[in-house]
Amino acid sequence: MADVEAAKRAAAQTAVANHYPKDARWVGIGSGSTIVYVVEAIKALGVDTSATRYVPTGYQSRQLVVGAGLTAVEFDALPAGTVLDVAFDGADEVDDDLNCIKGGGACLFQEKIVAMQAKEFICVADSRKLQSRLLTNWKYVPIEVAPMAAYRVLNKLKELGSVDPIIRTNLDPKEGPRKTDQDFFLIDAPFPIMLTQSDIVAGKVSGKDGAWEVNDLSKKIKEIVGVLEVGIFSGLTGPQASAAGGIGGQRPVAAYFGMPDGSVSVRKASS
Numbered sequence: 001m002a003d004v005e006a007a008k009r010a011a012a013q014t015a016v017a018n019h020y021p022k023d024a025r026w027v028g029i030g031s032g033s034t035i036v037y038v039v040e041a042i043k044a045l046g047v048d049t050s051a052t053r054y055v056p057t058g059y060q061s062r063q064l065v066v067g068a069g070l071t072a073v074e075f076d077a078l079p080a081g082t083v084l085d086v087a088f089d090g091a092d093e094v095d096d097d098l099n100c101i102k103g104g105g106a107c108l109f110q111e112k113i114v115a116m117q118a119k120e121f122i123c124v125a126d127s128r129k130l131q132s133r134l135l136t137n138w139k140y141v142p143i144e145v146a147p148m149a150a151y152r153v154l155n156k157l158k159e160l161g162s163v164d165p166i167i168r169t170n171l172d173p174k175e176g177p178r179k180t181d182q183d184f185f186l187i188d189a190p191f192p193i194m195l196t197q198s199d200i201v202a203g204k205v206s207g208k209d210g211a212w213e214v215n216d217l218s219k220k221i222k223e224i225v226g227v228l229e230v231g232i233f234s235g236l237t238g239p240q241a242s243a244a245g246g247i248g249g250q251r252p253v254a255a256y257f258g259m260p261d262g263s264v265s266v267r268k269a270s271s
């Protein structure tokens with residue numbers, strides 16, 4: 001465990017060194033255990049942060065920012081038209097194309113909206129998260145749903161090919177469903193096969209027999225009435241989205257992984 005923590009810290013330090021603008025004005029801060037090392041690395045830079053505002057992605061994230069002596073500003077308090085310089089966040093799994101699964105820690109909606117408001121979304125993780133395809137080591141897609149629609153969404157997910165999706169409970173199931181920062185529920189939906197774009201090029205059919213291409217699956221789940229957001233971060237990267245006239249994308253431009261040997265492996269989005 002100590003090695004994993006050291007790996008997360010090394011990845012965070014490299015990511016911050018490479019992507020944190022010294023004159024940053026707006027910075028998105030994700031959720032989870034790895035982001036703690038990102039904030040630590042920002043503080044260690046020793047730059048003047050008095051004019052910088054940090055946009056948290058939930059309760060834990062806000063506590064982290066404030067606890068570090070940084071100034072938090074809520075997403076819905078950002079001045080109109082604000083584009084974040086950069087957003088950092090962890091992930092549960094990252095594939096060859098930098099598509100991510102997120103939401104293992106019950107945060108995904110605010111994480112996605114903050115990532116998509118940033119010029120650059122940077123992912124920081126340890127080597128366990130580094131896979132060629134999603135749903136290799138991490139077994140399910142977290143989905144945030146309106147409580148009253150949870151059973152309807154469960155059934156629709158089964159129709160899409162999810163095997164035994166469940167409503168996530170608290171550690172003690174007697175305490176009932178796990179609530180998100182929006183007071184919504186989470187459904188954890190396993191899917192047997194997550195195809196890559198190269199699988200599609202090779203002729204595999206997305207949407208058949210429980211086999212889904214990442215983007216297709218994300219869109220199909222999002223179409224289910226009752227779903228607030230899906231824990232698949234895919235599609236455009238920030239620079240692609242802004243070139244297309246938007247703000248930012250939900251797929252990171254780069255992902256940093258702390259490796260067991262102490263090195264840091266970087267994957268960058270090719271397109």
Ligand SMILES: O=C(CO)[C@H](O)[C@H](O)COP(=O)(O)O
Binds near residue numbers: 101102111
């Ligand atoms: O999406 C998230 C929270 O829902 C986290 O970014 C993800 O679960 C990674 O967490 P950690 O850094 O603790 O491994």
